[in-house]
Amino acid sequence: MNKQNFERDLQRRITELQKDRQPQRDLWPGIEYALNRQQEEVPLRSGKPFLGLAAAVAVIGFVGWLSFSPSPVGQGDPSLVAALSQQHQQQKQALLASFADQPALTQNWQEQLDELDGAAEAIKQALEEDPNNLALLKMLQQVYQQQIDLIEKVHAPKWQQI
Template sequence: MSNKEFEQQLQRSVAQLTKEIQPQRDLWPGIEHALNHEQDSQPKSNSWAFQSMAAAFLMIGLFGWLGFNQMQGGDRTEQLVTVLSEPYQQQKQRLLASYANQPALTDNWQQQVQELDDAAAAIKLALKEEPDNPALLKMLKQVYQQQIDLIERVHAPAWQTI
């Protein structure tokens, strides 16, 4: 079959196709349910977004306050670690409480959270040795954020939301 014959055959086949494909069942009930479910869950996601933003602003403000405060060495570092840790611990506890009755996607997520807790403890020990190390503070913040993300992903995966 030559290229020209193939093109003609392809054009005939395309012309024979129906222009519109109808679904095998009515899709509107599912769409309506998804829209209603999205509206019901919308305030919750906005609430978590607001709480996360509030915690971030709180941390920024406390970091600024501690930067201007004239404390010495270890005391300043301990307070900085406490200021960094408390909002994440509170948010972690709120998440765990809100997802207490929901099944998790994996069985070992609590072990993963514990490993991240151990990593945070190791970073805190390193901060005692190097109190002015900004990389360690950033690592601590990232470990806490990983915990929050892990808890959210295990209980409310992205593929379940529309």
């Protein structure tokens, strides 16, 4: 079929199409149900990202406060690292408990979480040798935040995915 015949045939078929086409059934009940269900789920899920954000702000504020205090951070006292680790563990356990009934989107997310745990342990060991190193404290906080983000992304509802 040459180009001229194709264009003529296409134009003929376009003019033959129905101008006003109606669906076979009423679609509004399904649309209304989906919108209402989404509105019901949003308040339940909307607090979780803020939980991670609040924890990150608290840790950054705590590290910042310690950096401006007159005494040096730590001096062999691992209380900051212990407090940071304890807070992270509580937050992680709360997230895992809240997502316990939801299926994970990937199969290997536990392995990724374990790898991040290994990174956190390596940073903690480095902090034992140099407790005043703010860069290491920030790295530890970032690894913890990556774990929280991983848990949230792996258990995100399908309607939140792009």
